[in-house]
Amino acid sequence: xxxxxxxxxxxxxxxxxxxxxxxxxxxxxxxxxxxxxxxxxxxxxxxxxxxxxxxxxxxxxxxxxxxxxxxxxxxxxxxxxxxxxxxxxxxxxxxxxxxxxxxxxxxxxx
Numbered sequence: 001x002x003x004x005x006x007x008x009x010x011x012x013x014x015x016x017x018x019x020x021x022x023x024x025x026x027x028x029x030x031x032x033x034x035x036x037x038x039x040x041x042x043x044x045x046x047x048x049x050x051x052x053x054x055x056x057x058x059x060x061x062x063x064x065x066x067x068x069x070x071x072x073x074x075x076x077x078x079x080x081x082x083x084x085x086x087x088x089x090x091x092x093x094x095x096x097x098x099x100x101x102x103x104x105x106x107x108x109x110x
Contacts, residue, residue, distance in 0.1 A: 027052035042092040
């Protein structure tokens with residue numbers, strides 16, 4: 001292994017979607033996630049960045065009264081949302097439904 005191998009991997013870390021630990025609750029509370037809807041972990045189809053996003057049932061083509069705890073990522077599928085990294089509205093693919101974050105939010109009265 002070369003002496004600068006660590007430096008090379010640090011330089012490339014910006015190209016890796018979300019290196020290190022993520023704070024999902026902080027992502028959910030950020031404006032980038034959106035203000036209403038079911039929290040999902042999703043990947044941007046443009047830049048491959050993974051972020052928590054909120055998607056309404058209507059945006060996902062679901063019944064407005066759907067129970068989020070019964071959803072699989074495939075039920076949510078693809079939806080359009082702003083990618084702040086791409087700086088455009090783009091397609092996102094849901095990778096998981098974050099019902100634990102929804103429960104935590106409801107428990108805090110948010």
